[in-house]
Amino acid sequence: MYIVNSAQMRELDRRTIEDIGIPSAALMENAGRAIAEEIISLCRKRRGFREDGHEVGGGGRGEGYSGLIRGDAALELDNPEHEHWLILAGKGNNGGDGLVAARYLREAGIGVTVVYALPPEQLQGDALLQREAALALGIPMLVHGRDAVDYGACTGIVDALLGTGAHGEPRGAYADMIAAANASGKTIVSADIPSGVNADTGEVSQLCIAARLTVCLAFLKRGLTQYPGAEAAGEVVVRSIGIPSELCSQQEGLAFLLTEGTLRGRLRVDTARRRSPDGHKGTYGHVLVAAGSPRMSGAGLLCSRAALRAGSGLVTWALPAPLLPHMAGAAPEIMLAPAADGDWDEASAESVLGLAESRDVLAIGPGLGRFDGDGRWLRSLWEGAECPLVVDADALNMLADCEDMASWTGRKADTVLTPHPGEMARLAGLSTKEIQRDRMAAAVHYAAAHQVTLVLKGARTIIAAPNGTAYVNMTGNAGMATGGSGDVLTGIIGALLAQGLTGPQAAAYGVYLHGLAGETAAERRGHMSSLIAGDLIEAL
Secondary structure (H helix, E strand, O other), rough: OEOOHHHHHHHHHHHHHHHHHOHHHHHHHHHHHOOOOOOHHHHHHHHOOOOOOOOOOOOOOOOOOOOOOOOOOHHHHHHHHHHEEEEEEOHHHHHHHHHHHHHHHHHOOOOOEEEEEEOOOHHOOOHHHHHHHHHHHOOOEEEOEOOOOOHHHEEEEEOOOOOOOEEEEOOOHHHHHHHHOOOOHOOEEEEEEOOOOOOOOOOOOOOOOOOOOOEEEEEEEEEHHHOHHHHHHEEEEEEEOOHHHHHHHHHHOOEEOOOOHHHHOOOOOOOOOOOOOOOHHHHHEEEEEOOOOOOOOOHHHHHHHHHOOOOEEEEEEEEEHHHHHOOOOOOOOOOOOOOOOOOOOHHHHHHHHHHHOOEEEEEEEEOOOOOOOOHHHHHHHHHHOOOOEOOOHHHHHHHHOOOOHOOOOOOOOOOOEEOOOOHHHHHHHHOOOHHOOOOOHHHHHHHHHHOOOOEEEOOOOOOOOOOOOOOOOOOOOOOHHHOHHHHHHHHHHHHHHHHOOOOHHHHHHHHHHHHHHHHHHHHOOOOOOOOOOHHHHHHH
16 A cells, blocks of 8 residues: 655646546545545444445345346445534635535435535635535535534534645634534544644644544555554545556655555565475574673573574574573573673674674674674674674664764665664654654655665554665554564564565564564453563564
């Protein structure tokens, strides 16, 4: 599923109208009908009614039977007179979509009243045409500030106030109507995007619609994939309105919702994880994990165990020699290799590079801690390791402090960075708040600038490839916000790289599997709050 920003959506609209020749009025008609159909479906679910259509006539199956006649099931609702919806309409195309929806809801027998934010005489273009059509049909119309509006008397509200082009805080009538709609306690359905949500970043205004359902039109908007916009949107359903999807593929800066279909189709990942009948442990790669310290030994153990569970044939854990006796036997499947005489130091880079020569992937960072010369240690591995590299945790903080990174020799093998928002902020030289304000832009910019695959962790993790393509993951749950969860992800990605996946493939599939493991583990535990990192490994 494509994900677009507001500028891309405007260009897609323009090309559809001007190059393809589909009239803008047709797109608005399709949009309004889609909104109405989803409202009717919501009403059915809310009232416990079935979703299928109703047979009309042709009830017999005897001699002379000639089939069934069906009504337009998408626009049918039992006892529609029990529903009355307020359509909150702005002056732009979003308001026009709401007016079309009002017509279709009325056609289904549902009571509707349009409430304009501004005098309807201010409408222009296609929205003006829809106002005239609604007026001709006798649909009741009120104007905010001029007429009394009883928000408590309706059964639902359509938010068609502000569309994807809106920026800044809602003001005047728009602010008043958003506040009144939220205060009503009624079910709210937003047209395309909730009013008050930034379509590009997911930021929300102080006054923002809290929708039960958002009917996203044509393509998924970036702002609906990231919090807090995702929370304001409620359930999101994407409906086609006639804009050809092939136009999306011709744009730069593509983004996709990460689904199994995306993994199989676009990323060419074998999600069945098939293994050759005559394969052996060497077939599935050897991961070297350089991680752990006396204070955080568990991080290296979690990372190494996760690499094994994710399918790597062999895993070696490079760790400080003093740790080795304590870790021996903790996971007998893992090979241990002392890489530093005491704690980690700059000189230990040579030992790690020696071990990496016969391994397929190097994963560094979990539980390392910081030490004198750690920046030079990291540079040695960055420039000296010829295999794919996964950089996490303390190694990311080392990287953030390396002001001379621009002079480093570029890596030929895949490099995957896995920062959480705080680490991403240090890498980018920004505040965590600035990163969270526009997560996708931050991830895409860094990945392209440094030619790495970047995994920006958190709710709706973003995977950004070096070519500017991004993926938004939907698997997982809040219970995964627990110590060690990121170490597990590093091990998974390392294992997938060792099995021959590219950086973007391994990062995307690794994040997807990591989230699925969190969902499975939560089911086993009975509640997501009980999750610990080890549960994720056992659920892989």
